[in-house]
Amino acid sequence: MAVRKVIIAGGGVAGTATALALLTAGIEAEVYEAHASGGADAGAFLTVMRNGMTALAGIGAAEAVDAVSFPARAVGLLDP
Numbered sequence: 001m002a003v004r005k006v007i008i009a010g011g012g013v014a015g016t017a018t019a020l021a022l023l024t025a026g027i028e029a030e031v032y033e034a035h036a037s038g039g040a041d042a043g044a045f046l047t048v049m050r051n052g053m054t055a056l057a058g059i060g061a062a063e064a065v066d067a068v069s070f071p072a073r074a075v076g077l078l079d080p
Helices: 014-023 050-058 064-069
Strands: 006-008 030-031
Touching: 006 014, 014 030, 014 050, 050 064
Parallel strands: 006 030
Antiparallel strands: none
16 A cells, blocks of 8 residues: 655754655655744754755755845854
């Protein structure tokens, strides 16, 4: 029996990308997110490295992401 519909818990980057990939494969996906809509308390930026853009290209989303993005000249990671 083929999978017809998948339920995804979590509408973050991974959940949304998974839903797009499933739709590309012809499988219906429904995403559920517990966080209230809006996102005023969410971070201001999302960094996507080259391998992430390659993955987004594989599901047909790279052009949309690129259209609303800007290049980072440097990336630094800090901890406490």
